[in-house]
Amino acid sequence: MTQALIVIDMQRDFCPGGRLAVAGGDQIVAPINAMMADFDAVILTQDWHPADHASFADNHPGAAAFSMTQMPYGPQALWPAHCVIGTPGAEFHPDLQVDRADLVLRKGFRAGIDSYSAFFENDRTTATGLAGYLRDRGITDLTLVGLAHDFCVAWSAMDAARLGFAARVAEDVCRAIDLDGSLAAARAAMRQAGVTLA
Ligand code: VGL
Numbered sequence: 001m002t003q004a005l006i007v008i009d010m011q012r013d014f015c016p017g018g019r020l021a022v023a024g025g026d027q028i029v030a031p032i033n034a035m036m037a038d039f040d041a042v043i044l045t046q047d048w049h050p051a052d053h054a055s056f057a058d059n060h061p062g063a064a065a066f067s068m069t070q071m072p073y074g075p076q077a078l079w080p081a082h083c084v085i086g087t088p089g090a091e092f093h094p095d096l097q098v099d100r101a102d103l104v105l106r107k108g109f110r111a112g113i114d115s116y117s118a119f120f121e122n123d124r125t126t127a128t129g130l131a132g133y134l135r136d137r138g139i140t141d142l143t144l145v146g147l148a149h150d151f152c153v154a155w156s157a158m159d160a161a162r163l164g165f166a167a168r169v170a171e172d173v174c175r176a177i178d179l180d181g182s183l184a185a186a187r188a189a190m191r192q193a194g195v196t197l198a
Pocket residue numbers: 008009014047079116147148149150151152153
């Protein structure tokens with residue numbers, strides 16, 4: 001059994017003071033750093049959007065942040081602009097131990113499509129390449145932590161389970177946006193998908 005720690009989107013914009021701040025996001029940096037030594041591999045994901053990204057409310061005249069819109073690939077939440085390529089908000093939290101990472105996987109870099117999951121973009125078919133990377137390294141067991149619990153962590157964990165990895169979310173090392181009950185819905189969906197909530 002080869003185990004990887006998948007650290008989801010521990011970036012400045014998702015921490016207090018950032019543009020899409022998740023309450024308590026900065027509280028999980030030290031626990032994540034402490035977990036890294038227990039794994040064969042550590043992988044960081046980085047939300048990485050061009051300024052004209054379709055998930056930004058500002059790019060939809062008249063639309064409010066945190067409302068829903070319809071994209072060619074299905075429903076999509078609209079967010080405040082965040083994690084714009086090359087800006088300080090897209091950087092990892094300054095205390096995150098990035099040197100321990102074997103791979104930094106960027107996602108959401110295509111203007112027309114969002115990517116919550118570390119495995120597939122939101123059309124559910126465009127692969128990021130992470131599954132192939134993990135399989136090529138013989139990694140079978142994944143522990144997911146980070147931000148946000150109910151979006152990028154949940155979508156990544158469900159895809160991991162669907163792809164045949166043993167997927168576990170360490171819930172005390174995640175923080176949620178919790179938009180209209182999204183955390184409860186995501187937890188139920190993760191259980192249904194065979195993700196272990198620990
Ligand atoms: C995320 C909303 C938009 C996340 C990323 O990391 O959960 N949420 N982009």
